[in-house]
Amino acid sequence: TSYHKVLEENRILYNQVQDLKGAIRVYCRVKPFSPGQSNAQSTVDYIGEDGNIMIVNPQKQGKEARKVFSFNKVFPTNVTQEQIYADTQPLVRSVLDGYNVCIFAYGQTGSGKTYTMSGPDLMSEETWGVNYRALRDLFHISKERAEAIKYEVGVQMIEIYNEQVRDLLVSDGSNRRLDIRNNSQLNGLNVPDASLVPVSCTQDVLDLMRIGQKNRAVGATALNERSSRSHSVLTVHVRGKDLVSNSILKGCLHLVDLAGSERVDKSEAVGERLKEAQHINKSLSALGDVISALAQKSPHIPYRNSKLTQVLQDSLGGHAKTLMFVHINPEVNALGETISTLKFAERVACIELGAAQSNK
Ligand code: ADP
Numbered sequence: 001t002s003y004h005k006v007l008e009e010n011r012i013l014y015n016q017v018q019d020l021k022g023a024i025r026v027y028c029r030v031k032p033f034s035p036g037q038s039n040a041q042s043t044v045d046y047i048g049e050d051g052n053i054m055i056v057n058p059q060k061q062g063k064e065a066r067k068v069f070s071f072n073k074v075f076p077t078n079v080t081q082e083q084i085y086a087d088t089q090p091l092v093r094s095v096l097d098g099y100n101v102c103i104f105a106y107g108q109t110g111s112g113k114t115y116t117m118s119g120p121d122l123m124s125e126e127t128w129g130v131n132y133r134a135l136r137d138l139f140h141i142s143k144e145r146a147e148a149i150k151y152e153v154g155v156q157m158i159e160i161y162n163e164q165v166r167d168l169l170v171s172d173g174s175n176r177r178l179d180i181r182n183n184s185q186l187n188g189l190n191v192p193d194a195s196l197v198p199v200s201c202t203q204d205v206l207d208l209m210r211i212g213q214k215n216r217a218v219g220a221t222a223l224n225e226r227s228s229r230s231h232s233v234l235t236v237h238v239r240g241k242d243l244v245s246n247s248i249l250k251g252c253l254h255l256v257d258l259a260g261s262e263r264v265d266k267s268e269a270v271g272e273r274l275k276e277a278q279h280i281n282k283s284l285s286a287l288g289d290v291i292s293a294l295a296q297k298s299p300h301i302p303y304r305n306s307k308l309t310q311v312l313q314d315s316l317g318g319h320a321k322t323l324m325f326v327h328i329n330p331e332v333n334a335l336g337e338t339i340s341t342l343k344f345a346e347r348v349a350c351i352e353l354g355a356a357q358s359n360k
Contacts, residue, residue: 026349098249100315107327109260161230
């Protein structure tokens with residue numbers, strides 16, 4: 001029967017999810033050079049199938065010039081959006097079984113974060129990013145399970161800019177600041193006043209994304225591209241009612257396009273730009289600190305140090321699963337940022353190993 005089919009699928013999925021449980025997965029994606037840059041020198045010397053990437057500094061010689069970083073996966077530059085999603089799918093699907101999942105895009109501005117999460121063009125399904133593919137997949141699986149479980153899916157979309165939370169799904173473009181309420185009863189609904197819009201097909205999602213993009217552009221100027229200085233969080237809330245046992249399960253998926261991780265030259269940044277840079281630094285390091293504290297099983301997890309970690313609180317740690325896409329730009333003039341991005345990512349990725357070793 002279809003109920004048994006669902007159970008069997010759940011068992012397979014459960015096994016896949018067990019593989020991922022507890023671990024913070026880090027996938028590295030290298031932006032391809034554009035066709036006009038075919039002769040450009042690359043700082044990426046080698047990408048291994050084993051998750052290693054070698055970075056070369058053209059200004060140094062010998063051993064000094066090369067550094068290897070290791071992650072769960074490193075994608076070659078010609079990876080398709082479909083292949084990226086294939087490696088993300090087990091996590092996304094686990095949301096339908098009541099797990100909370102966080103997927104981040106980290107990297108300097110221009111390294112491909114938005115390309116991975118949203119894609120370059122809403123109109124072209126082939127280049128859709130993780131966000132749309134995840135929702136399409138959730139709709140597809142919930143339809144397949146419809147005889148056994150009745151699912152409802154709703155989305156919220158917020159922006160965190162200078163430590164203020166804003167609703168991106170308001171139709172009137174109002175700029176209301178929202179509060180965060182961390183409460184275990186809420187199960188991922190940490191910004192309860194942000195619009196929660198029911199969706200049941202990809203067209204619904206596309207319509208909402210357009211509203212979100214329009215609202216996000218408010219406040220951006222040509223000089224000050226706001227989207228690179230704010231975190232955008234798309235949260236998918238799933239509620240499933242088991243039609244046999246009548247039990248209810250809830251899961252949520254946060255899809256986060258982080259602010260650009262580049263360090264700002266303190267001597268140059270002043271005024272608004274300096275304030276933005278300080279807020280970004282603070283929230284990205286707070287995210288790193290929370291992830292390390294979780295992996296070290298520290299009794300105190302410093303969620304309260306930034307709005308970002310407060311919003312994501314019940315989806316980081318516990319039974320929640322985390323995936324970080326780390327993006328790098330292989331151009332030689334981005335080398336400094338590439339190294340600091342990879343160091344941050346390695347800190348996030350290695351912690352679990354360190355914790356496991358110390359438990360032995
Ligand atoms: P970010 O969000 O990190 O600021 P974007 O995603 O906007 O960066 O990418 C910067 C530019 O590079 C965009 O024009 C984007 O289309 C292009 N780009 C990024 N990643 C890829 C990729 N994997 N393949 C082709 N073009 C890409």
